[in-house]
Amino acid sequence: MSGVEPGTPCWTDLATPGLADAKRFYPELFGWTGRVSPEPAAGGYTVFLKDGRAVAAAGPPAAPDQVPIWSTYVATDDADLVATRVEAAGGQVVVAPFDVFDQGRMAVLSDPAGAVFSVWQPMAMRGAELFNAPGAMCWNELVTSDPEGARDFYALVFGWHAEEQPTQPAPYTGWRCGARIVAGMTPPLEELPADLPAYWSVWFAVADAEATAARAAELGGTVLVPPRDTPRGRLAALRDPEGALFSVLTLRPGHTG
Template sequence: MGIVPAGTPCWTDLATPDLDDARRFYPELFGWTGRIAPEPEAGGYTLFLRHGRAVAGAGPPAIPEQVPIWSVYIATDDADLVAGRVEQAGGQLVVPPFDVFDRGRMAVFSDPAGATVSVWQPMTMPGGEVFGVPGAMSWTELVTPDPEGAKTFYELVFGWQPDDQPTGSAGHTGWRLGSRIVAGMTAPLGDFPADSPAYWSVYFGVADVDAAAARAAALGGAILVPPRDVPAGRCTALRDPQGALFHVITPP
C-alpha cells in the first residue's frame, strides 16, 4: 500500500549517464543523502533521502542513447490494468509491466502526444515518503501541444478530470482526482518546436528559489528560465550538469 492514493504522482527519478555526479550535485543542492541499492542488477540505483525519508531516485539510463531525464511516476493498485487502459486510449506501452525486485511493479508508457510517464504499484517501496516541503517533490506538470487530446487520454487512464485555471493562471489546467488537484497541464512556450514531443516536468520545493538557482549554477548546472513569480508561487527551470531538466518552486 502506497503513501499516496492511486492516480496520484508518487515518485520521481533521474536517468543519467553520470550517476556519480548526480550523487554530488543534488545532495549539495537540496541537502539530500544517498542510499545505493545493494543488488548488482540495480546498476547503482540511488535513493535520495531527506531527513531519512525517500524523496527521489537516480539510476543509469535504460539505453545508452537515452537523454538525461527526470521521470514522473503515478501510483496505481494494478500496473497491468493501467497498461491495458493506455493502449485502449491510444497511448504506447514503452516498457511493459515488470517487478522491480520486491520493491514494486512498474510500467512506462507515452501518451498520444509523446509525453512519457511511469506507473508504480508499490510492494515494499511505497514511493516518495514526503511531499510538498523544501527538498521534496512538490508539483508535477504535463507540457503538451495537445491539451484536448491529453484531457481525453488521462481521464480514460487515471480517471482525471480537467479543472481549467484552478490557480487563476491562463492556459493552465489542473488534473482533478475526486476533490483533489493532483497535477497540472500547460501549453508549451511560444518557441516550442512544432515536432517536439510533450513531456512531464517535476518541481522540487525550496525555501528560496533565487538562492537555489544561483546554487545550481555554482554547482555546474544551468538556469534555463530565470526565477519568476507565477500564481502557484516563485519558480525557475534548471538543468543539472548532464542536461536533465527540473524545476524548483516556493509557494506564495
C-alpha cells in the same frame, strides 16, 4: 507513511548516464543524502533522502542513447491494467509491466503526444516519504501542445478530469482525481525549444528559488527560465549538468504545489 492514493503522483527518479555527477549535483543543491541499492542488478540505483526520508532517486538509463530525464510515477493498484488502458487510449507501452525486486511493479508508458510517464504498484516501497517540503517533490505538470488529446487520454487511463483554473496571465489546467487536484497541464514555455516533445515536468520545493537557481549554475547546471512569480509560488526551470530538466518552486503559503 501508508502510501499515496491511486491516480496520484507518488515518486520521481532520474535516469542518467551521468549517475556519479547526479550524486554530486543534487545532494549539494537540495541537501540530500544518497542510499545506494545493494542489488547488483540495480546498477547503482540511488535513493535520495531528505532528513532521513525518501524523496527521489537516480539510476542508469534503460538504453545507452536515452536522454537524461526525470520521470513522474503515478500510483496504481494494477500496473498491468493501466498499460492495457494506455494502449487502448492511443498511447504506447514503452516498457511493459515488471517487478522491481520486492519493491513494487512498474511500467513506462507514453501518451499520444509522446509525454513519457511511469506507474508504480507498491509492494515494499510505497513511494516518496515526504512531499511539499524543501528538497521534496511538490508538483508534477504535463507540458503539451495537445491539451485536448491529453484530456481524453488521461481520463481514460487514470479517470482524471481536466479543470480550468482562472489564473493570470493565462488559464491553467488542473488534473482532478477524486477530491483533489493532483497535477497540472500547461502549454510549452516560450523559452523552451519549439521542437521539444510533450513531457512531464517534476518540481521540487525550495526555500529560496533565487538562491537555488544561482547555486545550480555554480554547480554546473543551467538556468532555463529565471525565477518568476506564478500562482503557486516563485518558480525557476533548470537543467542539471547532464541536461535533465526539472523545476524548483518556493511555495506560496497555503499551496501544496
